[in-house]
Amino acid sequence: MGSPGSSAVSRVEAFDQSAPSLADEVATIARKQLAPLAPAIDQGEVYPAEVLRRLGEAGAWSSHLPHEGPADLRCAIEAMAAIGEVCGATAFMAWCQNTLVWYVGNSCNLKLAARFGDGFASGRILGGTGLSNPMKTLFGIEKMKLKGRKVEGGYVVRGALPWVSNLGRDHFFGTIFEREDAPGELVMFLADCADPAVTLTPCKPFLAMDGTGTYGVQFRDAFVSDELILADRAAPFVKKIRAGFILLQLGMALGLIKDCVAIMDEVDGPLGHVNRHLPQQPVHFKELFGELERETMALARDPYNQEDSYWRKVVALRLRAGETSVAAAHAAMLHCGARGYQRSHRAQRRLREAYFVAIVTPATKQLRKMLAEP
């Protein structure tokens, strides 16, 4: 893509030296600006737009842009893990934003890239992704919820998505409709939340993730101009971006698991004499974390790899990440005992966040289905 790539060039070229500095910079913002907000985000009282923009200025949403062909997701994942150590909801919003950037960075629509690339990659414009339903449809689980028909200069889109996150009135997100005039043909586009034909409805409270700007989105014959089309043929486009879509989620899992280990370590002083009888110890999760991190960093260097064996490794890694997140948060709760059962303690927040890692698309059950099928 055009200008947005330029901000990422220095990051990617200098990855080996500068990777820690992006993650460090992001970790500092997370500790100083995000940590005090984490409980209010968890309660759904705050949507942290300002912090997301600040993280964008630091480069958190641009390091994974393709650079003259290849792309490297390692920096972006490390940065998201640093966010996830502090707040799982914000790590999810980071994934939403990074995924949106990933779509635009891979689009062949140069006009769209020129208009939105910099805005998304710098965090000036925020947004997300509505690919759960299409991802489930492409793997034989659901039917497409959005339908579109070709008209002069674009498409008219109708239908509703039950949950899309990191949204607000001035936000955008990437999603897919099926053509009514050409059944089976899928088109990927950027939805503009400011369009009067697009309605955002607040969701009923969730177990966690309430501060993530998550809405039900309805399209009432919304006109989507050709300038907002990410890919006229969405199926091959999804094949190109799907490994990146999944690998970027590892940032959420790694950050959360690391903090669960920290929680277990924190209570070792007062409770270690009895906690040592628990079957799962922090050292166990440190090892699992190391394995997941190594595998993630190996796969994240090569997100365009189209080999089936590579794809199955990505799916298997994502499954392990969800399961390890839940196991680590469960163990952290047991290590903490009553102090972790208090609403003011982050152990119970971590447990609720961990379930989200395991249920967000591709959910544990979808990943198992994908691995079970040849």
Ligand SMILES: Cc1cc2nc3c(=O)[nH]c(=O)nc-3n(C[C@H](O)[C@H](O)[C@H](O)COP(=O)(O)OP(=O)(O)OC[C@H]3O[C@@H](n4cnc5c(N)ncnc54)[C@H](O)[C@@H]3O)c2cc1C
């Ligand atoms: C907090 C939160 C944020 C999310 N953010 C996004 C996002 O940004 N983008 C995105 O694409 N997806 C988002 N999702 C959806 C998510 O990725 C999963 O698709 C969802 O958790 C269910 O996945 P599943 O595979 O377990 O499907 P299942 O739960 O097995 O089935 C899901 C389907 O069941 C139906 N359904 C079940 N319950 C309801 C309900 N209460 N209201 C309406 N329909 C229902 C719908 O048809 C839905 O597609 C979000 C979900 C949550 C809980």
